[in-house]
Amino acid sequence: MDLFNFDFDLPVTNPTWIFFLVMVIILFAPIIMGRLRIPHIIGMILAGVIVGKYGFNILERDSSFELFGKVGLYYIMFLAALEMDMDDFKKNRIKGLVFGLITFSVPMILGIWSSMQFLNYSLITSVLLASMYASHTLITYPIVSRYGLSRQRIVSVTIGGTAVTVALALAVLAVISGMYKGEDIGGWFWVQLLLKVFVLCGLIIFFMPRIARWFFRKYEDPVMQFIFVLAMVFLGGGLMELVGMEGILGAFLAGLVLNRFIPQISPLMNRIEFVGNALFIPYFLIGVGMIIDINCFLKGGVVLKVAIVMSVVATFSKWLSAWFTQKLYHYTKVERKMMFGLSNSQAAATLAAVLIGHEIIMENGERLLNDDVLNGTVVMILITCIISSIETERAAKRMIVNEITDKDSKKSESEKFLISVSNPDSIKGLIEMALVMRKPKSKEEMIALSVINDNNSSEAKEIVAKRNLDNAAMIAASADVELKTMLRYSLNISQGITHAMRENDVTDLIIGLHRKVNIMDSFYGNVADNLLKTNHRQIMILKLLMPVNTLRRIVVAVPPKSEYEVGFVKWVNQLCRVAKQLGCRVHFFACEETGEKISAVVKRQQGETFTEVSLLEYWDDLLMLTSQVNYDHLFVIVSSRKGSISYQPSFEELPMQITKYFSNNSFMMLYPDQIGEPQDVLHFSDPRRPNNSDVYGNVGRWFYRLFKKDEKNG
Known part of the structure; x- marks a missing residue:
């Protein structure tokens, strides 16, 4: 046996060495790109170009890249939905829809015109090519996530618009591919397609939350929870493919559904982000780089012309869409840059469209999308991804600086x-x-x-x-x-x-x-x-009584004069923060004056949070709230210490009322901050029993109700 006889051929086909080389790329590409001040995502794509068959042919794009690439693509869409601020998304859903229609329409118009004017393509080819410009992939979303900006309003609007434009672009692809498969694409085709999509979305929205809530309550093992989440992602993607749409829409929908069960700051969320950013998403980016043929630039002629036209039209149309949206909704310049950066990169749906179009043979024997378009597409993918990464990185840094400046100008107490x-x-x-x-x-x-x-x-x-x-x-x-x-x-x-x-x-x-x-x-x-x-x-x-992430609502009982306590604003913000993280509503019950103060605080500091404020006429009797508090709600009772402004003699009866009426509910007794140290003074009366103030308070309330009744009768 010759110890020095190594059988080493390129490209590498051994699975062990393929995985090792990919791990080396994932490890060192960010380090090298960081020193060169280039976004990490570009490093992954360029590394794929270098090791792919159009580079040094070190690695073969085998089935592992297809598998992990698809997982990574689903992961990007899933994380984008999972990290969204759902309150902000609901608030800006119309803006997201409008941006989706704009970022679909503008590239379609410019794409059809440029393809027929400069490239002399037929109408059908031009429409399919334009749909490729209209779609985009959230390649640069990991940059936003890394900077902690995933819950910004402009990110929510862009992600919502992404779902709209990708769905429309895939619908165009389905129609054109159906034409060449001999399908009737009349009115019945659209009815069937829309009916299947709506029914599937309804089933996912109805059943998936119930399954998730049951699973998270029954099983707390972190590994099982992570596997369950992955299963739901691919279930959504697989079902969407069954009805003829792209699986990325199913993964996005699964993320929206599971959003409220996976708080932004939680062990499960940390595991999901870690695995995606460490393995699946880099694998996908390297795979994208491996299909890019940079030799197209050197060939010149028609290929170079097609690549330039495609890249310019795709980039300019997405910038124009972001500019229109900025002017329409009066967004800032940095928000427009962020919107353009996120929506400019082409990858997933673009690849699907060009590959399907390349396989379609027309009656004259030519391909619907010829080799020039195929090569031009991969060049366009590289250019748009580079531009998108740079713009997103710049916008993210600018937004972070603005955020820090705003924080410095607003002094907030540390917690x-x-x-x-x-x-x-x-x-x-x-x-x-x-x-x-x-x-x-x-x-x-x-x-x-x-x-x-x-x-x-x-x-x-x-x-x-x-x-x-x-x-x-x-x-x-x-x-x-x-x-x-x-x-x-x-x-x-x-x-x-x-x-x-x-x-x-x-x-x-x-x-x-x-x-x-x-x-x-x-x-x-x-x-x-x-x-x-x-x-x-x-x-x-x-x-x-159950895991925090499975709580469906927060019901808060607030006593009169709570707004005069020094800790009032803090606990209102904290409860709104909990509701925001859990994706649920917070329902305050208070007297009219206190309720107005709560609404003012929420509007001023937690404007995106969905809250309700209802009238609690008599604090003494919490029995009326039993109909408002269910098993899967968190019941919060805001109390106070003896001698404070909002102290009520009826607080002494709270333990009895909780034991009697709310023993089967999750609850929190909240004692807010108070000015100064409490007076630790001995009283002659037992503090756990009603004293004279209880009697005086009861007499006062009796007279109040009596006169109120007389006024109504009068």
């Missing part, structure tokens, strides 16, 4: 969350609630704290506490959020938590609801009672 972990069953829910409640781009670390009572300390309790903290750290790390763990010994657990809050400048405390051990225990437990007496920061006592 630092501390989660008290003691019960291993509630840790996941508490961490997930903190993740969806905190500011999405907050750089503040979260803290997980476990306090061991010095009087009852033991080695076993220490082991359990450390295990709980490790579990909390793993959950936060899987969401790519920094979590500091603290193990503390104290003679009093509530004092240990309070001291940790003061030492770390904590602004928000989240604790789980105390489990009653005996009949003498209070509803909240001694720890929560003592924390409320000795701490003026916001405290949330939480009881969850």
Whole structure:
């Protein structure tokens, strides 16, 4: 055996070496492109050109590139829908539809005219060629995602327009291909096509959320959840292909449906983005580069002319569409650049159209789209992807600078969350609630704290506490959020938590609801009672009966005069933030004056969030809200400490009412920030029992109702 006899031929066909070389490209292309200040996506495409058969012929574009390429393409569309701000998408859906029609119509008009005028093609060929200009692929979306701009309004509008223009372009492709297959493309053809698409979309929208909600509630294993999501993506894509449309539309629709079940900041979302950006999407981009023949530039003649016309018309028509939309809706210049950058790149639908058109043989024996168009298309793909990447990168950087400037001009209080972990069953829910409640781009670390009572300390309790903290750290790390763990010994657990809050400048405390051990225990437990007496920061006592991402609505009971508390604006924003992350509505119940203040805060600071404000005439009786709170809702009761402005004597009855009417619901008791430290003063009366103020309050309310009744009768 000759140790130095290696059988090494190009292109490489061994699957092991193919995968190794692809991994090397994915690893080093961003590093090299970063040093050259070139967008990473261009690096992936250029690497595909170099190693492909039109470059150095190092790799063969085998079935693995087709498989992973299709997965990557579906992944781009799925992530685009998954990362959308659904509230903003609903708010701007008309604008997205209008942009979709504009970015379809302008390239169609210019494309048909230029193909017939400059290239002397027939009407049918010109229409198909124009539909290729009209469609576009969100190749540069990973740039937007990397800069954290996926929830910007202009991104939502562009993504919505993408779905519209791709659907219309594919419809044109279906009609033209049907003509040459001998199909009747009269009125019945359109009725059938539209009927199949509408029925399929209806089935996906109706059944997929119910399946997802059931699965996420029943199975919390992260691997199973990730596989389930992938299965739903390809189910949507496969079903869309069955009805004669491109699978990318099904993947996009699956992303829209699953959007509310996968919060933007969550372990599952982090895993989905990681796998897509690390493997599937780069594989797709390298595969796109491998079909590009740069020798077309050197051939000159007709091929060069076709490539130049196609590239110029495709780029100019997309820029013109973005310009029209900007003028129509008064967008900024940087928003127009972002819209153009996202919508200029050609790949998926363009490739589908040119390959199908190239296979169609007309009656005269010529191909509908000849070799010149095929070569011109791959050149157009390269040029549009380069322009799109550069424009998107520039626009993203400009938007980040503007965002930072706006933040500097608006002074906002930092939020630092501390989660008290003691019960291993509630840790996941508490961490997930903190993740969806905190500011999405907050750089503040979260803290997980476990306090061991010095009087009852033991080695076993220490082991359990450390295990709980490790579990909390793993959950936060899987969401790519920094979590500091603290193990503390104290003679009093509530004092240990309070001291940790003061030492770390904590602004928000989240604790789980105390489990009653005996009949003498209070509803909240001694720890929560003592924390409320000795701490003026916001405290949330939480009881969850299901995973956070499966909650369908947030119902909030707000007492009168809550707007006068110092923490009013903060908790309104935080609850709206939770609703935004979960893609659900938040329904406030308050008196007329408080409701107006809530609406003003929401409109001013959370304008995109879908909220409802209803009248809660009598705070004393929460029984009327039982019909509003379902099993899969989160019931939030905004309370306050004794002696505060919004304190109500009826707060003493809340534990009884919750136990009686809302024991089968997930709920949160929220105690907002208050000015100064609470007065830890002994009272002669038991604070857990009604005192004289309760009596005075009841008498006052009785007289109020009596006079109100007399006024109505009068």
